[in-house]
Amino acid sequence: MSIVYLNGEYLPMEEARISPMDRGFLFGEGIYEVIPSYDGKLVGFGPHIERMEQGMALISIQSGYGEADWRTLCETLIEQNGSGNLGIYLHVSRGADSRRYHAYPENIAPTVFAFAFEIPPAPVADKDKVKAYKVASTQDLRWKRCNIKSTALLGNVMHFQEGHAAGHNEIILYNAQGEMTEGSACNAYIVKDGVVITPPLDNQILPGITRLILLDILRKDGSIPVEERIVTMDEVRNADEVWLTSSSKEIAPVIELDGVPVADGKVGDVWVKAQALYTAGKYNY
Numbered sequence: 001m002s003i004v005y006l007n008g009e010y011l012p013m014e015e016a017r018i019s020p021m022d023r024g025f026l027f028g029e030g031i032y033e034v035i036p037s038y039d040g041k042l043v044g045f046g047p048h049i050e051r052m053e054q055g056m057a058l059i060s061i062q063s064g065y066g067e068a069d070w071r072t073l074c075e076t077l078i079e080q081n082g083s084g085n086l087g088i089y090l091h092v093s094r095g096a097d098s099r100r101y102h103a104y105p106e107n108i109a110p111t112v113f114a115f116a117f118e119i120p121p122a123p124v125a126d127k128d129k130v131k132a133y134k135v136a137s138t139q140d141l142r143w144k145r146c147n148i149k150s151t152a153l154l155g156n157v158m159h160f161q162e163g164h165a166a167g168h169n170e171i172i173l174y175n176a177q178g179e180m181t182e183g184s185a186c187n188a189y190i191v192k193d194g195v196v197i198t199p200p201l202d203n204q205i206l207p208g209i210t211r212l213i214l215l216d217i218l219r220k221d222g223s224i225p226v227e228e229r230i231v232t233m234d235e236v237r238n239a240d241e242v243w244l245t246s247s248s249k250e251i252a253p254v255i256e257l258d259g260v261p262v263a264d265g266k267v268g269d270v271w272v273k274a275q276a277l278y279t280a281g282k283y284n285y
């Protein structure tokens, strides 16, 4: 039985109730986070909360929760749900209004919901053990505010489904200029001549926390150069390695794109090194 958090209470998932007038339900109007936790240890708690606060500020939602409240909430969910490999989902929507009207209503209380779900074990830096991804690509048809971690994920869901229907578990997106943006639920990278290259942060991509941690770890280590710059799909198709990152998968190597092997179709050496560095450093964030 999973114990969830809803507006100040911990209760069985089956007993959690929200109003159908909640603007999270009617408009997809909310902000969310997923924070990974392995054996009770959270990865990137501070940056995750900061991103969520920034998202809420952008849409003028005040949760009234401080960092210590969020930490207690996460730790309680871990305690209540067993401390294996968990994703802690945090969700703040604007709340329930008495009518359906687009303008932000005043004086309604936000809905704060959280639950824990199982995520795969963190990858180990071993070419033979890692789950390698085969993905498709398609034009990114989402909105122009992809930097906001909005609960309105229809654009992402439709893209993910496109990949899923074609037998893949991710899809790489590119803009009208043929430049890679990100995956439907992850950030994207190439490796060329030993350099890790990923698109810069702007309104076309989510500022991923795994991305933030990975780039910081790589820069501090210094042995693998990193560039944040535009990456064309031609470069992706000619890359030595392609990676995806997200909180629940860490760094995932991609070995096939649109039915064509990435380089020799095998997991690359730079991935092994980067994943080893990530494994060693991730709990410092």
Ligand code: PMP
Pocket: 034, 156, 182, 183, 184, 185, 186, 187, 205, 206, 207, 208, 209, 210, 211, 245, 246, 247, 248
């Ligand atoms: N981009 C998108 C569209 C995402 O949904 C996610 C998270 N699933 C990411 C990037 C990766 O973000 P994070 O590393 O914070 O999980």
